[in-house]
Amino acid sequence: MVKRRNNRQDAxxxxxxxxxxxxxxxxxxxxQAIGFNCTQATVSRDIADMGLRKLSEGIYVLAEDLHLQRMVSEFVMSVDRADNLVVIKSQPGTAPGVAAAVDAASLPEVKxxxxGNDTVLVVSGSDEAATDLVNLVNKLRDAKK
Structure with a gap:
């Protein structure tokens, strides 16, 4: 049961x-679409266990991503990728804080x-991981608090 719960929470x-x-x-x-047979009550317990929060837009976010969301929504101007590299452009002077938030979120796709001053270069393990990171940053950037 613990293994299934951990796998479900990873999912x-x-x-x-x-x-x-x-x-x-x-x-x-x-x-359920990816093969987990669970109920809403089970998911409700997982949400509480994992500390998921809802942004003001009504979107769930992981507790560890809240700082990243704040930094991204406030300071990031654009995000782009080249193969497994992600380039995040931010307001002048804010890139070190944005990079620290990316690192602190412990995202599996971030190596x-x-x-620099207004640019963060993020190295991902693969092209697909870089795409996932771009999608996450864009999602968080669009979710203003």
Whole structure:
């Protein structure tokens, strides 16, 4: 049971980071689509256990991503990728803080980051991981608090 719960919570982490999930029902549907047989009550317990929060737009976000969301929504101007590299452009003087927030979020797709004054270079493990990171940053950037 613990293994299934951990696997399900890992799947929830991936879903919440990858999609804009607004309801527990939507999360149950996403989990069922990838093979997890669970109920809304189970997902509700997982949400509490994992400390998921809802942004003012009604989108679930992981607790560890809240600082990243604040930094991204306030300071990031654009995000782009070239193969497995992600370039995040931010307001002047804010790149070190944005890079620190990316690093602190412990995103599995991030291998490391380097910050200048207004640019963060993030190295991902693969092209697909870089695309996932771009999608996450854009999702968080669009979610103003």
């Amino acid at each position: 929830i982490r991936d879903i919440v980071r990858g999609k804009s999930i607004r309801t527990q029902r939507a999360l149950v549907d996403e989990l 490391g980051s380097v910050a």
